[in-house]
Amino acid sequence: MTQDEIRPDWVAVDAGSDALQAWAMKGGSAIATAHKNASLASAGGLGPALDALTGEWMVPDGTAVVICGPVDGSGEALRPVPCTPLPDRLSAVAHRGWAVHAVPGLARKTPADLTQGAETRIAGFLALNPGWDGVICLTGPTSTWAEVSAGEVVSFQSFLSGEMIDLLSSQSSLARFPETDGIDMADFAEAVSDSLSRPERLAAHLSALRAGAVTGALPPGAGPARLSGLLIGAELSAARPYWLGQNLALVGASEDTRLYAAALQAQGAGATVADAGRMALAGLTAAHRLIRN
Amino acid sequence: MTQDEIRPDWVAVDAGSDALQAWAMKGGSAIATAHKNASLASAGGLGPALDALTGEWMVPDGTAVVICGPVDGSGEALRPVPCTPLPDRLSAVAHRGWAVHAVPGLARKTPADLTQGAETRIAGFLALNPGWDGVICLTGPTSTWAEVSAGEVVSFQSFLSGEMIDLLSSQSSLARFPETDGIDMADFAEAVSDSLSRPERLAAHLSALRAGAVTGALPPGAGPARLSGLLIGAELSAARPYWLGQNLALVGASEDTRLYAAALQAQGAGATVADAGRMALAGLTAAHRLIRN
Structure with missing residues (x-):
């Protein structure tokens, strides 16, 4: 045709x-x-x-x-x-x-x-x-957590985490991280954990990330993984009522849902994954x- | 000459x-x-x-x-x-x-x-x-809180808050705030308070700010004030040991130190202010x- x-x-x-x-x-x-x-x-x-x-x-x-x-x-x-x-x-x-x-x-x-x-x-x-009940997390520049019951959206909460990751990794003083092939999942998991336990320290964690890059203390390639982990960890901290003990689905691009799924899995929360498009x-x-x- | x-x-x-x-x-x-x-x-x-x-x-x-x-x-x-x-x-x-x-x-x-x-x-x-002891907060794209005793820097902690404010207000989906003459201090104080009490909700607070701008619920001119307040409030939450009950000095550009001084004052913490240059x-x-x- x-x-x-x-x-x-x-x-x-x-x-x-x-x-x-x-x-x-x-x-x-x-x-x-x-x-x-x-x-x-x-x-x-x-x-x-x-x-x-x-x-x-x-x-x-x-x-x-x-x-x-x-x-x-x-x-x-x-x-x-x-x-x-x-x-x-x-x-x-x-x-x-x-x-x-x-x-x-x-x-x-x-x-x-x-x-x-x-x-x-x-x-x-x-x-x-059809008939699915639970919480759907829609990832992206703006992520949205929506509680669904009996076909209705009961409540929802959006976060600007994805856009902050994009901005910080492309426009900020952190943007000089060396290029990497992908996200190191161990570095990512560690940053999620750091941020989940002390989410209020986000701007301090970001400063430590840059200081580590400047002084050479940060392993090569760890920057993007830690950046994503810090922002997603902070989001999980604030979104806890939406995922703790809930039936969960993740809807997004595959690179995003992979990170959210890994972060949630480390907290014992499994999720169905579906493609945003x-x-x-x-x-x-x-x-x-x-x-x- | x-x-x-x-x-x-x-x-x-x-x-x-x-x-x-x-x-x-x-x-x-x-x-x-x-x-x-x-x-x-x-x-x-x-x-x-x-x-x-x-x-x-x-x-x-x-x-x-x-x-x-x-x-x-x-x-x-x-x-x-x-x-x-x-x-x-x-x-x-x-x-x-x-x-x-x-x-x-x-x-x-x-x-x-x-x-x-x-x-x-x-x-x-x-x-x-000479002989000054206490904590100096140096504002800017990176802010640094330094504890000084007997002429030595005993400890310090940096935050990327200023750079995040700059990025979000110029490069993000929040950057469409209408131009304002200055920061509304009442809106700023409310955002500092929101963020101090729930610092882990930063990305959710930022999303609410954008939603308020899109739907018209945000008063004209409140955007930049709330943005600065959210980031500075989160920083104050994480930096609490550096300012609570401390002899404080703020060193920075006048527009920055004015905001930090107001945020600290609302928490009962007074500060000496000095010009960065x-x-x-x-x-x-x-x-x-x-x-x-």
């Missing part, structure tokens, strides 16, 4: 904070996918992002586009928990004659919290695991069914 | 992680100063940095240059605490025929920690306050005296 023969029935779009992915859909099956290393903001907004993602497909007027992510920054469309991850119906805005349906995020007022895509991954996980597509497919009703 | 008449006896240089400052010295007095918004690394190294700073002065061969900061990245010159902030004597390396004397930093092996200029500010503070110059002047002995 050549590119110009790709004529989707509908289009699914996952707008993450660091990547955009679209699927050309025929019913419940993806016939093609497109990816951009951009956010909605850096792509120039919703319209230009949709145009860039679907540029090589034939998408006729009237086609439904279902999108999750930070589409509406005003927060007007947010839904207070407890509630089902998806609403009863989706409303549309027009772009190029397409009917664009944005999945509303979940919200808590005090302290302020919201989801911008996590609700759709949760819906996808529940669509693939697959859960997003399942959630968007469930959301697409709401349009027809 | 025109620029080409500036002929220093010696040159004092404070190489900070975000700024370089040099003073043309006649005995104990500065006759001119030069400033660059750069680090030694971004200026191209020690030689080019010295050339750029002193380019408009007449600095003859044999002139002594005394410099503090991250001059020697190898850590070989570090001095384990407890020790006096300055060594007994300074050794020199040559540049352009000048005798460049770098003040060695202080070090602790486990957990790794080091100073790269703080030791010189401490020496300056003690030169101006003035303490650096006093410390470099004390270090210069070591060359002659």
